[in-house]
Structures are given as C-alpha cells and as structure tokens.
Amino acid sequence: MGPVDVRASGSVIDVAGLTRRFGSRRGVTDLDFTIGAGEVFGFLGPNGAGKSTTIRLLLGLYRADSGTMTVLGHDPVRESVHIHRRVGYLPGEVALYPLLTGRRHLDAAARIRGLTDLSYRDELVERFGAELDAPVRTLSKGNRQKIGLVLAFMHKPELLILDEPTSGLDPLLQREFVRLVRETVAEGRTVFLSSHELDEVQRLADRVAIIKEGRLVVTDTVEQLRRNAPRTVELRFDHDVDTRALSRLDGIRVVTDLDGRVTLAVTGPIAPLLRVAADLEPVDMTAHGADLDELFLNYYRQEPHGEATDAH
Helix, strand or coil: CCCCHHHHCCCCCCCCCCCCCCCCEEEEEEEEEEEEECCEEEEEECCCHHHHHHHHCCCCCCCEEEEEEEEECCCCCCCHHHHHHHHEEEEECCCCCCCCCHHHHHHHHHHHHCCCCCCHHHHHHHHHHHCCCCCCCHHCCCHHHHHHHHHHCCCCCCEEEEEECCCCCCCCHHHHHHHHHHHEEECCCCCEEEEEEHHHHHHHCCEEEEEEECCCEEEEEEEHHHHHEEEEEEEEECCCCHHHHCCCCCCCCEEEEEEEEEEEEECHHHHHHHHHHHHHHHCEEECCCCCHHHHHHHHHHCCCCCCCCCCC
16 A cells, blocks of 8 residues: 555544553543644643553554554554654653664664665754764663654654653753754644643644543643633732632632632633632732643543553
8 A cells, every 4th residue: 555645635643432451451542633744743641641552552563442543544553564664753761772872773773764865864963962972771861862863853754753752851952852843844744742741742732632541631722722721810918818708719719828828720700709809808919821731730630549550
C-alpha cells in the first residue's frame, strides 16, 4: 500500500473508540481524537494516565483490544513499516546503546534511513550542543535527551511523536526546542506532544487532549480552554471572616483562607460575588486573569486510591 496524501485528507492521526487493557491494570478506554496536518496536538495528563500506552498503540507496539486507528493513512499494526519510515519518535525514556557514542548512534540511524544529506542533522547537533564523542553511558540525562531529539527530527519526518521531550533539558534548550517545533509545523509537518507539564504544552499546542485514568476528559483548543479557565480573586480582611457564604455561590471555590487573605477560583458570574464580598467588608481586593493551571488541576483532582494504574 502506497503513502496516503494526508495533507489532502487533512488528517494525520484518526483514533476512534481505542481501548487497550492490561489485565487488572488500567490501560486506555474509548479514546477518540483526530489530528490534522501541520498541527501541534498536546496530549496532557499526570504520570500513569495512559499517555505512553496511547503512543505505543499509535506506533503499532501494542495491539488494541477494540477501536480503530490510522496514522498517516496506515494501520499501525499491519502497516507499521510504512508509518515508522515517516515518523520521528522520542520515547519518554531514551533507550541508547550504553557503550556507543552519540555519533555512532546518529551515523547508524542515517544509514538505516538512507540519509545522504546530513546538513540538517549537523545543524540540530549544533543547536542543542549534543555531546557525540563520549559513550552514552557516561552522559547525563539531559545530554542523552539531546541525542534523542536529533534522532527524532533529523530526517524531517511528516509526523513527530514526542513523549516528555524536554525532560532533562535546561531552560535555554527548552526554548530552542520550542523554536524547533514551530519551524516544523510551519513546514506543514505535524507534532504529537505528550507531557505532564502544562507550560510546555500550552506554549506550543493548537489543541489539547487531557487524559485521566485512561480516558479523555476534554479535547479543545488552548484558547477555548483558557476562556473557560477560572479567574482568581483575592480578598484581604483586617478581621476574622466566615467564608461559607462565599463558598455557597455558584461558580465560586475557596482555594485558600489564611491570615486574613481569602483566595477564590471564579468560574461563575462576578456580580453575586461582589455583593456577598461587600457585606463581609474586605479592606482590599485583587483579581487576576484566567488561571489555566487551576483548570487543568481541576481535571487531575480526586484520583481514586488503591486502583492499579498503567505506569507505561
């Protein structure tokens, strides 16, 4: 089967009802999402939520129990070779041969992929300051991550699947990674970015899916999620105050109440809050814009205890 023109179809990844379980351990259940060409799709969730399991399904490393999926127009199980030629993959834990140097890894990958023009590979090595001449077992996690990034990007794949890509990188190199991803999608290529770091995802992603306990709880644009995120209001008092009247209001949650400072997460209308707050006689009030961190934490809260999780 030849390659499918995903730019014409507008879809690079299609997933419907995707389910995989591991006996008594949680896997993923009924996942549904579509990723278009030239998009950065953020896949966000706490550790053990099912992010890496989803990636392994997309790469054909696991078989699904039910549901359907296509990657670049191909079935990941029956046609994984077609997919792997056109994908750059960075796993959550970069697996390298400990006694080989980074240079040996990059040279071997270039031969396998039939790369003859190595100028882009060399540019990436320079941009990330990758250490190529020491055995990788002697390298720090950050230096191994640099080699993993070069391996994933150097053949300019149509689709990048990146699992916790900035793990171990210092802030300067994290910014370089952001530039690299933006260059990649500007060329019409696609990035699937899996992370538990909200800041990393919101800086780059067009859309975000949040996975919790193996299920998608929301898929939306970052901008729409930001519009739905709670605002923060802080009230300061010079006397003891009973916050129960505040907490009874729709769309109001008391986040902290300490030393005369009451912090509220506000998703409801502001007028009822102002009326109740006025009766409590605060000496000062400050308000902040939408708190995306708080919105995402709302999805992560109330994890059940005692249930085994998928740690993959």
